[in-house]
Structures are given as C-alpha cells and as structure tokens.
Amino acid sequence: MTRPGKASSAVPAADLAPLAARVLPWVLLAVLAAFPLLAPVLGLEYWLGFVRRLLIVMIAATSLNFILGYGGMAALGHAGFIGVGAYTVVALVDAGVGSAWLAWGAALAASALAAAAIGALSLRTRGVYFLMITLAFAQMLYYLAVSLSAYGGDDGYGLYTPLALGAGIDTGDEAVFFWVVLAIAALVFALFSRIAASRFGHALMGIRDNETRMSALGYPVFRLKLAAFAGAGALAGLAGALLASHNAFVSPSLMHWTESATLLVMVVLGGLGRRWGAPLGVAVWLVLAEVLKLHTEYWHWPLGLLLITVVFLAPRGLAALFARAGRAA
Template sequence: MTMRPDALTLRRRLIRDGLPMLLLAVAPLAAMAVDAGWLVPVFTRMAVFALAAMALHFILSIGGMVSLGHAAFFAIGGYVVGIGSQHAYDETPAPLGLPGWNDMLISLPAAFAVGALIAVPFGWLSLRTRGAYFIMITLALAQMIFYLLVSLRAYGGEDGISMWWGRNTLAGLEMSDRLALHAVCLVILALAWWVLSRMTAAPFGWVLDGARQNEARMRALGYRPLAYQIGAFALSGGIVAVAGALMANVDEFVSPGLGHWTVSGELLVIVILGGLGSLSGAVWGALVLLGLEEVLMEFTQHWAVIMGPLLVVIVLFARGGVGGFLDRLNMGKRHDDA
C-alpha cells in the first residue's frame, strides 16, 4: 500500500523535527521518576546548546557563513545575566547607571538586544571576506571579547561571577526548581525553531540562499545581500546570547570560558553532527554530542580520546548527520510500504 506524499512528508517531519523535542521534554520527567534528578541539568544543557547551535545552523546552512566566533555572543548573554544579577543583589548601579536586574523578562530580552547589537559590527567586518578569511576574522573578534571579559576585574576577571544568591526569577517566580528551568529553556528552543523556520521559508531566507549561491546575480536582481547577511548574523548572535543567558542560570556561574573559541568549535560540531538539512539537526546534534560526553565521562576521565574516533565514525557512516540518516531511513520505509 502506498502512502499519500503529504502523509509521508508529515511522518518524516515528525520523526526528524518532533522526536528530538519530545525526547527533551520527556527525558527529565523520566529521570525524576527513577530518582535520577541529577540528570535534569544535563538535559537542560542539551536544550541550551541546541538553541545556540540552531542559531549558528541558520546562518551556515542558508547563508554559507561558517562562524568560529559565536562563543562571544554566548559569553555576552551570560554576562548580561551575571552582571545584572550581581548589581541587583548588591543594590548598586549597573553599567550606564542602570539598576540591577534579576528577572528573565528583563535579562533574556536584554541579552538578545546586546548580542544582536554587537553582532552587527562583527558581521559587517567579517562579511567583507569569504571562506577561510571569514572564519579567521570571526575567531579573532571572539577572542577579543574573551580577553575583554578576562580584564573585567570588577566582575571576577578570569574567575568570573558566581551567582551564589540564586538564579533569575521569571515574572517574580523562583526558578530554583530544575524542571521549571528546563521547561523555560525548552519553550524558548521551540519558539526559536518556529521563528527561524519561518524566516528560512520567507523571502528573507530566499535572498540569503540566493546570495550564498550567486551573490552577483542577487545584486543584479536589485537586492542588497550584505544587508540581509548582516541582519541574519545579528539575529543569530542575539539568539546565541539568549542561550548564554540561559546557561548562566543553569550553572549559576559565568566566566570568560563561555567565550573561548572551543565553545564555538563545539557548536559547529553539533551542527555538522546533526546535519544541515533541517534546523532540528542542531537538536539531534546536541542530544548525541552531549549525551556521548555524559556517558563516556561516567567511565573514564580520558573520555575525549574515545569521543574523537566515535565522532569520526558517526560522520562517516551517517552522511548528512543524524537528520540525514533519519531521512534516508524514512525513505527506505517508504519503499517498503510501496
């Protein structure tokens, strides 16, 4: 019996896009049910890194922008939370004479705004080049932010800010409950997926994709690709900053390490591991990479030695990432049903 094409497409999307979200929603509940509540922050961390990787996926897949500088925005978001929270606790004025803030309704939009604003000049400078030069400029700019954060002695310098007074609240509600914080991260992840999916399918995404393939042709058609590319880079930077703000609440700690280039590399690995065919690939990549890390760390402190070859095997045998593998698996089922 042959399934209708629309039904096949729906099944593929449910498996590829819906299943990882469902896993992230159910896994913490299952962990609590079996008295393994310590695993909840692990799944929350997966959701946060999936959010950051999804923002990087957006500019990489349709814009062709391979950035090694997104750790800078991750750290910026974390410091928006840490600095605001510290001044709220100390009851001292924050930078620019602003009062301290300790509510996610303030810190998350502020993280997005600051991340996006800083991403604009970053994007403008980086997009003057292409290929390896683009990668190196984004890396250099991120390292500049990293050393700037190290120099902030008022906020701990290399040691960072320990938020021992607790996490941000949400509309006055405490976020000390791990499941509540996980739910917030999951809702924001789903919202980001919806927004970025709509933008990918909108004329904005078409122009970015057209510029990636043939920028001169897009200019001949009357578009200004650079403006679209900077806009996409700013949106991506803002979302990654929100992820950094959430991570600060998960760890109750921020440090310049959030902005180290290795974090950018980890986000890039997540994107590649999950596959570039769909935004949900970033979620699959985060589940696989961070899940493997957690499992291997239970067995050996030299887990990275095992992780490297495992990633190579996964990439070799799951061409197109996890998302591509699931699509091929689904197509195989389609032929079996025919």
C-alpha cells in the first residue's frame, strides 16, 4: 500500500501487455537484422538460409491468412500463385533478364492477374465448393508446369546465375539477400496490418461474418472479395519469386496441393485472423520440423500430435493463446 501523497512507481500489468506488443516486433526486427553479422561468428551459416526461408514462407502465409482469417475465403490452392511467381522468374531468367527487381515485380503482377482471373470464377461459389474449385485451378497450374519441357518439366529448372540487386550486388550475397527479404517481409506485415485496420479490412470482416447483411447495406461484396483475393495472390507470387532466388531452383512440386494444405495448416496453427498468427504458425511448424528431422526420420507424428494439442488447448491458434496469457499477466 502506498503512502498518501506519493504516486506508485509500479506500472500496472494491464499496461505492460500493450507496451510489450508494440516493442516486441521492433526488438525482433533488430535481432533479425543483426543475425547475418552474428551467424558467421557463431557458426550458424546454415540457419541464416533457414531463417530467410522462414521469412519468405511467412509472406505467403500472411497473404493466405488475410483472405481466410479476415475474409472467410477458405482457399486450398494458394500454392498455385506461389508457383506462378516462381515460374515467372524462371521465364524471365531464361529470356536473359538479370534484374531481381524486374523479375520479382513481374512475378507480383503475373500472380495478381492469375489470382484475379481465378477469383472471378471461384468467388461465385461458396463453402466447400469454393475450396474445391481453388484446389482444381491450382492443380491445373501444377500440371501446366509439369508440361513445360522448356523449363525442365517435372525435373525443374535451375537458376545458376544470381539475380542482380544493383550496385554490383546480387542474390548470391547471403547477407544482403537476407536483409532484402527481411525488409520485404517487414513491409508486407506492416501493409496487411494497415489494411486489416482500414475500412476495406473492416468491410471484409463484415462480409466474412454476414455476407447477406453487408450486401443489403450496399457494399460491393464481390468486388471487395475479388480485390482481397487478387492482392493475396500477388503477395503469394512475390513469395514464390523470392523462394526461386533462395533455392536457385524451381520445380512443379512448389505448387502441388499438399503445399497449399501445409500452408493452410500453418495459418490455422498460428491463429486465423490474428495479426501475428501466420508468422507464428510458420515459425513453430518449420522450426519443429527442422529440429525433428535432425533427430528422427519419423518426424511427422510429433507435428500431428502438436496439431491435436493445439485443437484442444488453443482452438483459436497459438497467437490467441499468447494474447490470453498476456492479458492474464
């Protein structure tokens, strides 16, 4: 109990949680930015590439979380747009293009166009029919890639020359490429956070909750959903383009339906419609998979056990569980 006339210096626990939520992303960004400098010193060169891959997959998962968690569009073909972005890079590299920014920009545009075309048809369906038609389109893209013998067909296509980033630097520089991916990922997360808090984001969530009511209120439901679907597809394509440069190899397996399913699982694991749900789900899933692979070839069943545990203990995802723990503190 404090004495009368003297203010307490203790900060209420209720005020610490929002403060931590604001500060933690900046701390994490600073740690990640310093990681390329620390990795060689600590002998963690392998993990530098792994974390870069994490960031790329997080971009794709965040775009899926936007249409699924905020828009209620349960798509099972998101990997198709990742493949469109990756094969756009392949086509341009094969044609002699060496600029990373040109290749990645073209991948973004091509994926947006593909998503708009597919969405214009798919969004006329609902529920399981929407899920199945997006799956069907993704599988069509998969078999199209298999048939492209000029780009390696089922064997894939190797990108043996790094793409130029400018100023004599290319994607072959591990540290610089890491920082570029980190900057792009940070911009994508910030963009989706702003959009989710905007009028467009709130309208999208209203459509998710009650599409009939939003339509009766005069909202252009179909156009809003199509804009969200095309935007999410564009960012998935950008992730595919970055993944192509990261792996220096592209194959049709990148857009197989199992990749879409895994992406969906990671989003659900992290928390649908949660700001940090997709990045958290990707980090937990891929880190656990990587660690388990080092110790056992039967690494699938612990991940399955994790999903079952999350279903019972955190049905709204890990992000919701951590948020509840923060409020309780």
